[in-house]
Amino acid sequence: MAKKHYSLIIVPHHKGQPKKISLTEKRVKILVGVLSCLFILLTVFLVDYFTMNVTRQKYKALSDENLRQKETIVQYKLAVNSLRKDIDNFEEYAKKINVWAGLKSPEVLRELGVGGGGRGEGQQANISNPTIDPGLKKAESISQKAQGIDKNLDTLARFFEDKSYRMATTPSIWPTIGWQTSSFGRRKDPFTGEDEFHYGIDVAASHGSPVFATADGTVLKIKTEKIGGNVVIINHGGGVTSVYCHLSKFNVKEGQKVKRKDVLGYVGQTGKAIGPHVHYEVRKNGRAVNPYNYILEEE
Secondary structure, eight states: OOOOEEEEEEOOSSSSOOEEEEEEHHHHHHHHHHHHHHHHHHHHHHHHHHHHHHHHHHHHHHHHHHHHHHHHHHHHHHHHHHHHHHHHHHHHHHHHHHHHHTSSOTTGGGSTTOOOSOOOTTOOOOOOOTTSOHHHHHHHHHHHHHHHHHHHHHHHHHHHTTOHHHHHTSOOSOSSSSEEEEOSEEEEOTTTOOEEEEOSEEEEOOTTOEEEOSSSEEEEEEEEETTTEEEEEEEEETTEEEEEEEEEEEOOOTTOEEOTTOEEEEEBOOSSOSSSEEEEEEEETTEEEOGGGGOOSOO
């Protein structure tokens, strides 16, 4: 039986002989099969390409969103750290106010508003989830500390409502405009190098700078001594006195009433002193306490 053939005749538009291509039925079927496979492959490729293109666009959008979230998280962490620093500074300031008011000692005020100790047997406690983000834990800690400070300041506000006299007579400012060169506590003696206890703070300033009364009071004593040089002692009442040493000259007399920021004298180098400065002490019932705990001004 003769094989079936299919002929394709190509007739050119310009002058020339027509071309005839003859294909058997088998070859036509193979050609159709090949073209069908190519069509299917092309269709799959196009579908995959457009699908991947949509996926890439979604991935890019997610990547951009992730980048924005990371930037937001970085800003959030910086803001939390800044807030933590502000809260710590505020807490330190609140401690000073407490000491200034005589409510609590600095040792008791290490953590304002934070309790401790057991609550008794058989009581349940909320245990923090370890999977909570550390930044969230820090934010919760800051919130708790802020609440504690807020409660403490409420107590202080009530305390100070009728304490204007006590506020006026409590040392609360720097004795002169300068910079602190030696703090309260143990140190090396600048002359002998031996270990000693320093009962006040030293504030260096230019020779002749004014020395101020740090609170209202009465000039208890004016004297000149070997160690302190020219010394002024102010009685603020309530067992509180303040001492100012190494003055170049006096500007007040014994028994004189003074107000906070009145000029008591001028910075000098009298007595045992390496350079011009004020040795400043605060005494409570005759016992030296750290003057820095009473100073509310920034350096």
